[in-house]
Amino acid sequence: MTESNMNYMNALRGLGTLTHKKKHDCLYNRAHMDKYVYCLEEGLCALHSVSPGGRERIYQYFLPGDFVGFIPAYARSYPDDTFYAFSITAKSACTLYQIPYSTFREFVEAHPDFYRWLFETAIAHYDNALKHCYALQDGDNFVSLCCALTELAIYEDPHYVIHKDFSYSELAGYLGIHTITVTRLMGKLKDMGIVSKRGHQTVIQDMEQLTAMAQARC
Template sequence: MEKTEKLWILYKKDGEKMDRDRFLDFLCKDAIKIHLGKNQYFSSINNHENTAYCLISGVCALLRFTQNGEEIIYHYFKEKDVIGGVPLFLSHKGASGIHSLYSFCSLYTKTECELYKLPFSVIERKIEEEPEIGYWISEGISRHFMEVISHIHASKEDHTSGRLCRTLIELSDKKNNQYELQRYFTYGELARYLGVHSVTVSKIMLILKKMGVIEKEGHKTVIRDMELLEHLAEHPEDIVMV
């Protein structure tokens, strides 16, 4: 069951350009914080609840399950991402038919998550008050779209080693002056996202560890050499057993 609490945040100062943090502060001022457990659907792209979300903590994804129960992951969302806002821009006359085309995928919590719940009516009012809000939301939707397209393209064209390196870069967060993956991203989870066997991921990760690119700290993966990892993402042929 959802637990809710009001969030009150200061508006941006007059005359200052709105950066990402100020955008989120302004947008979420009248939002409701919700807590969701692991493995919960909380929205689909054709939902009729007219709500978007801002991810505070945890891991959630855009995915679908096939009729055979296979999980297909299209995209992971990062903290501070505004998600589920596509129907807001498809809510014009005649868009209901467009919604049904995308009913195969949903937003799904992979871990326990905290999110801000943003009714479309609130977002529309915010855009009227500060038109730049519309830019930030559309920029986020466009970025997610391009990342999904890139992921699908890479699955058809790129070498698995390069795709894994790129995925490590995309999913890592800078904490305590180092880049690390949340402990949720196990070899099995990375394999499901890439659509390969977990043994394949394990073998490549072992090579990267021997090359000094990554290191395991308990249950999390730490990137020790981001520059080399970025090089290997573009030149997977340089990944060699040492």
């Protein structure tokens, strides 16, 4: 993110209200439409759906520093009820700045350079969602896990790490596989020296090799 965009982010925080959400709190769905854009400061959120049978499917994660829910600020209607199935939900306790749609749109209109950052962010989310869907179709659980880890990693000098709220159970739900499978595959990555554990957090020791394995089919 450029210094200019960082300044914009700080300005938007100043227009918002600091709020806290508990795990499983809904930030957005088409049924209640809170009409807020959120700047995620701490925690983990996800765009997901739950089938009538109770099966969850996750399409996109949001990590600290992400804007959450800015697309609905512009796409305010849909041709059918399909999107009532989708929600943005806190997957852990979260701290966020909530900004009303109208305030957010007024800010963006007054700062047209900020459009580029929004566009790039939307494209990055779209690209990650496509990669995730492709990895799931591929059927190779090991490659799918490698793809997910490269997608979800955040840089904390001198290593990349996976957000502490990504338990093996959370990763299993994202990949549509059993938790025991994730445990086995993460054990394989540990044995290869690619990842390690730091408390409850996964540390990526060799991002280059992890990326190479992910790009084999990702």
